[in-house]
Every structure is written in C-alpha cells, then in structure tokens.
Amino acid sequence: MSATNSITADKLFRLIGTPNCPAIIDVRPDGAELLPTSVSRRAEDVREWAGSLAGKNVVVSCIHGHERSAGVAAILRTEGINAEILEGGFEAWRDAGLPVIVAAKLPERDPAGRTLWVTRARPKVDRIACPWLIRRFVDPEAVFLFVSPTDVAGVAERFGATPFDVEGVFWSHRGDQCTFDTMIEEFGLDRIDALARLAIIVRGADTARPEIAPQAAGLLAASLGLSRMFSDDLEQLEAGMPVYDAFYRWCRDAVEETHDWISHKPKRSRQPVIA
Structure with missing residues (x-):
C-alpha cells in the first residue's frame, strides 16, 4: 500500500x-x-x-x-x-x-542555484532543442544566454557560463551527431526511448537529413518559422518549448496513432423509409 x-x-x-x-x-x-x-x-x-x-x-x-x-x-x-x-x-x-x-556531468550552478549556458544567437533547431532538454530533464531553472558567435568564448569565461553548440567545446556536435544527441548521451538519458526517437528527428532537422525521419522536415519548418516570428531569442525559446513538448509526447505516447478523414467522419444516421 x-x-x-x-x-x-x-x-x-x-x-x-x-x-x-x-x-x-x-x-x-x-x-x-x-x-x-x-x-x-x-x-x-x-x-x-x-x-x-x-x-x-x-x-x-x-x-x-x-x-x-x-x-x-x-x-x-x-x-x-x-x-x-x-x-x-x-x-x-x-x-x-x-x-x-x-x-559530476552538471555545470557549476550560479549563486541562485541555476546552471548557466551560452550559445550563438539566432537559434534554429539544436539551440532550441538543447535548452528544452535541459529544462525538462536536467535543470528546470537553467538560464540561457544567446550572444554573437565571436563572443561565446569570452562570455563563457567571464560569466562562468557553459558553452554549447559551438565548435571546439564539449557540448557540441560529434561526427554526424548533433548537440542534442551529445547531451542525451552524456546526461545518461539515452535509456529513455521517447528521447532516443526524438533525437533522430532533431538530428534530421538540424543536419539537413530530413530523410532519416519523416517528422524532421516538419520540425525544421516549425523551427524556421519561429525564427522568423521572433527577433528576440529568449522569446523564441519560450515559444519553442511547447513545440518540443508536443514532439516528445508524440514520441512517447502517439507513434502508433493514425489520423484520417474517414475514421473521424460522423456516421450518417439511417432514416426510416416511409411508404
């Protein structure tokens, strides 16, 4: 009990x-x-x-x-x-x-107890997917800084932020894998089937290989649309969170579900024949 x-x-x-x-x-x-x-x-x-x-x-x-x-x-x-x-x-x-x-995999926290991350401005796929992963599975209070690519290293050093999705850092692409893949593996989250499925979609959208998952093209389209809708990167991140929430729940709960017009049409009632 x-x-x-x-x-x-x-x-x-x-x-x-x-x-x-x-x-x-x-x-x-x-x-x-x-x-x-x-x-x-x-x-x-x-x-x-x-x-x-x-x-x-x-x-x-x-x-x-x-x-x-x-x-x-x-x-x-x-x-x-x-x-x-x-x-x-x-x-x-x-x-x-x-x-x-x-x-030991977690970066040091700031005085408020939050992990602090920094990456390139104007995110598209990986730089929204990774913050979503961190906030949903690692540190819900994580803070993300979006700066010019030339400023990432300096901001990381001066403010104690952890750089990600830039060349030459730990949290970045490895071979044909994107940063989202790296984080799932390093944080030990690869045992979660839904995340492993989502990682393929993110990888396809982020590395111009939409053929590896049918949903990758849709994620890329949504990501590019969001980047046009928002000039502020933090606003774009907040708007992108529900997108990844939806993809994650599909990966976890709805991959076998289908939807078509016929199955959702109301059945026509039979009218009695009047002689």
Whole structure:
C-alpha cells in the first residue's frame, strides 16, 4: 500500500519531461547520482530554502523514502507547499531501472542555484532543442544566454557560463551527431526511448537529413518559422518549448496513432423509409 502523500517512481517518471513535472528535491547527504531535474538540498536547512518552492508541487527524495524525506515534506506542507515523498526513495528509482544523471556531468550552478549556458544567437533547431532538454530533464531553472558567435568564448569565461553548440567545446556536435544527441548521451538519458526517437528527428532537422525521419522536415519548418516570428531569442525559446513538448509526447505516447478523414467522419444516421 502506498504511503500517504507519496508518489511511486513510475508515476514520477511519467511526469518528468512534461511541463507538469513537480520540483524534485534530493535530501540525501551524498548525491553522486541524481534523479532527472532534481536539486540537492540539506534536509536540516529546509526552513531556509522552503520559500523558493512557494506555489510549486514538490516531490522529496531521500535514500529509502523514510523519515528524512517524510520530515522534509511534512515541514514543507506546514509552509503551504504541496509536497509528497518518492515512495521507496532513490533506491526504488534505481531498482526500477529508471535513468539517473551523474552529478559530476552538471555545470557549476550560479549563486541562485541555476546552471548557466551560452550559445550563438539566432537559434534554429539544436539551440532550441538543447535548452528544452535541459529544462525538462536536467535543470528546470537553467538560464540561457544567446550572444554573437565571436563572443561565446569570452562570455563563457567571464560569466562562468557553459558553452554549447559551438565548435571546439564539449557540448557540441560529434561526427554526424548533433548537440542534442551529445547531451542525451552524456546526461545518461539515452535509456529513455521517447528521447532516443526524438533525437533522430532533431538530428534530421538540424543536419539537413530530413530523410532519416519523416517528422524532421516538419520540425525544421516549425523551427524556421519561429525564427522568423521572433527577433528576440529568449522569446523564441519560450515559444519553442511547447513545440518540443508536443514532439516528445508524440514520441512517447502517439507513434502508433493514425489520423484520417474517414475514421473521424460522423456516421450518417439511417432514416426510416416511409411508404
């Protein structure tokens, strides 16, 4: 029987990657591996950081889902925050074979606890797909800087931002793979079938190979359309997030579904014959 105010690993996994994902707080003393999107916090300091979660749904995870997470979640609820615990804790997540992120792969966070990234201005495919991936699976509060290509390296050094999708950096294209592929692999998210399917679509759209996935041409068209609609890169990113949300949900839930005019036409009612 599930504990009160708890959520199972499988149910939480279904929420990760969607706009409705709760804030996941990891209160284990040592977190070399993390749940996707989770943030590490000291359980003993809960009253100090509780305010940052106001208005959010929260899931608290500890090692086994016992008193550490239960206590933190209970304190958060006294602050008016809707908080649950991960049933069985991090160990239940691992036992279910669900993906984890190696903490050492994450860039250093800024004073506000956010990862900071920098790339070239005027994004099209990869430079919207990668921020979507990071915000939905790695760091929901991540900040993205779009600057002139000649300024990426200097901005990265001066402001401690992590460069991506530029030549000569870790987070970039490798062979015929695009930066989206690199991030999925490095963050250990390649075990998520829907992301692996989405990666092919992004790769086809980003590397001028629409033939590798029928949906790639549509993604490219949407991406180019967005780039014409918005002169502000951050506005374009926000508008692009639902596009990738939709493609991800198709990859996860709807690949077998078909749609045609005939199957959705209302059936004509038979009128009685009057002699």
